């Protein structure tokens with residue numbers, strides 16, 4: 260069960276040697292998608308040098324349009340695994356179907372369940388049978404309670420290594436990409452024993468608003484953040500508008516460091 264009453268002190272979830280829910284405010288960073296070996300290696304090198312503790316990147320991309328870049332598939336996983344070993348930083352990547360869980364399990368450090376698959380119950384159950392950590396994103400149309408119920412599907416199989424990620428919900432404005440529900444993330448942390456992070460890249464979609472949101476997440480006592488960073492941001496094959504440039508990521512890390520330490 261994921262309710263706070265089960266573990267009043269909260270759980271620690273580890274991806275590789277990086278603990279979420281302990282003392283550290285953890286930064287996960289990397290491009291939206293793995294595009295090539297060279298680009299991913301460059302992204303992994305720069306974000307790990309600047310203090311990212313976990314790498315991100317999609318090999319299987321749940322794109323809104325079937326005509327958009329869908330990811331490199333299994334070869335993208337190999338690229339991430341190489342970079343992860345090279346820079347000594349674990350990685351998280353999205354799994355989209357229950358059939359892929361077994362094939363990806365020996366390769367990945369953590370599964371990501373994307374917003375669009377939050378209630379793919381067959382996928383959640385398949386991950387529940389593994390002992391691989393999983394980052395469960397909130398669907399943009401789901402209540403926090405529905406999100407926690409989705410986490411229960413994973414926990415029910417015996418996998419309690421679940422990290423929650425708030426990535427923005429639909430409201431009525433279109434000025435930001437989605438609406439970052441910071442209070443919802445705080446509520447999830449209070450009512451469950453799971454660590455909770457935010458993904459302001461997808462929630463907000465505007466690079467120069469991210470540092471403030473990350474600082475707010477740290478100040479709110481959340482466990483970390485995931486942001487998209489691309490070495491050649493404007494030319495990213497996926498989510499180019501929201502990717503941080505290396506310089507923007509460096510500035511974000513500098514701004515957040517003192518708040519993250521204090522939190």
Ligand code: PEP
Pocket residue numbers: 291317321353372373374375396426461
């Ligand atoms: C992602 O993090 O790559 C992603 C696709 O995000 P979401 O599922 O939140 O849209």
Ligand code: MN
Pocket residue numbers: 291292461487497498
């Ligand atoms: Mn993205």
